[in-house]
Amino acid sequence: MTQTDPIIAVLDLGGYRLTAPRRAIAALIAGYGGHFTAAELELAARERRLGLSRATLYRALDLLIELGVIERLDLPGGDHAYVPCARAHHHHVVCSRCGRTAEVTDSGVAEAVAEIAHQTGYEISTHRLELFGLCRHCQVKTALDA
Amino acid sequence: MTQTDPIIAVLDLGGYRLTAPRRAIAALIAGYGGHFTAAELELAARERRLGLSRATLYRALDLLIELGVIERLDLPGGDHAYVPCARAHHHHVVCSRCGRTAEVTDSGVAEAVAEIAHQTGYEISTHRLELFGLCRHCQVKTALDA
DNA sequence: CCTCTGTCTAGACTGAGTCGCAATAATTAT
DNA sequence: ATAATTATTGCGACTCAGTCTAGACAGAGG
Structure with a gap:
């Protein structure tokens, strides 16, 4: 993993701080091939004892959406998922x-x-x-x- | 308003009971030209002292969606609205x-x-x-x- | 008119997402 | 290196949509 995570790269270019929580979240997202929900991320983070708060998680997701590296989908059932994607x-x-x-x-x-x-x-x-x-x-x- | 409300007609055809709350909700929906949110409906119902519970409101919406007389939209902001529509x-x-x-x-x-x-x-x-x-x-x- | 059962009410409950503020740490300047 | 700056985090309380339960009620058909 000497390779730069594209999400991290975008954050950096955008002038955002490369904090531990953000790196962790980027890594988790990169781990999913397809879509993931906020709840899944939260669970995964808890399991790995990353110790990041829900607020941070949601703030990071909002930021990534704004930067266009993930997008929010509304599933027919009514809940939402996120997908990493091109800009x-x-x-x-x-x-x-x-x-x-x-x-x-x-x-x-x-x-x-x-x-x-x-x-x-x-x-x-x-x-x-x-x-x-x-x-x-x-x-x-x-x-x-x- | 001797005219039959199309929503009521569909409920009837579907074999559902034509109860007072359902008639009231149908009337409210007919009153909106375009979209409306669950919260707006709830408020309108409260203002008119229709005395229907939230549970009933949501159940009615679910039913109407299933019957295809309204449809749920996911607004870009993330909240949802409903629109009455053709089937x-x-x-x-x-x-x-x-x-x-x-x-x-x-x-x-x-x-x-x-x-x-x-x-x-x-x-x-x-x-x-x-x-x-x-x-x-x-x-x-x-x-x-x- | 009576029964059967679908539907309703009230209110407690759940769970997602948000907010404010003090504490922390990534940068930048020194 | 060190200190100063300020974006970000964590916490925990909070809001709000939507769900669930249990018992009461009321349509529709006989």
Whole structure:
């Protein structure tokens, strides 16, 4: 782990202090392949005796969202999860079975949005597209279960 | 108001009892042009001395969501609102200034979704698109403010 | 009119997320 | 190195949305 964590790098560039709690949180996040919830992070931190307070955790998440290195998803069930992600505009596909996520670029969505703006007369400034389904891996598993 | 409230009609068709609290909630919802939050409903109910408990309110909302007559939106800020809506698949455009909403059909989004499925290999079962911007009315107001 | 059972009320409860403030420690200047 | 500066943390109390339970109530059908 001599490698620089990208999250740490962004914090540094942003002029934020590289504190122990932030490094710890960055490491935890890097450990998740896909999405994670605030509760999961909190639990993981407690298990490893990192001794960071809930407030710090939430503050760090807010900061990372603001910096665009993680994004908040609203799952259909109503609770939220976070995904580490690139900073450019994109969307997420979430596997509803295993939670694995993939990023996709705007392919065709921008046109659709323009069309909608035209239809409604709204001046659209942001949009959020979230997709749910089965990842390739779970498609196979599901087929076997049947 | 001899006219039948569509929400009441759907409840009836679904075989649910047409109770006083449900009628009251349906009426409140019909009163909102656009979106509303659970808190707003609760407040409105309290102001009119309808005397319905929070539990009832939330249960009614859950039921209406299940029946598809209202839908839950996740606003960028993180809190949720509800919008009364048609039962077919569609999306909402929310005015970020006044909260007014408009429904739009899938125009072009379906293609984009298919393209994304192809790109990622996911078998996509649902998607959610939420758009935010200024409605025509607020575009004018904002121009005047400047 | 009576019964059955779905629905309601009240209020306690849970759990996520926030707030304020004193204590701490990452930087920067000396 | 050391000290000064000030962003960040931890704590713990707090808020607020939403849930749950148990007993009371009231629609719908017979």
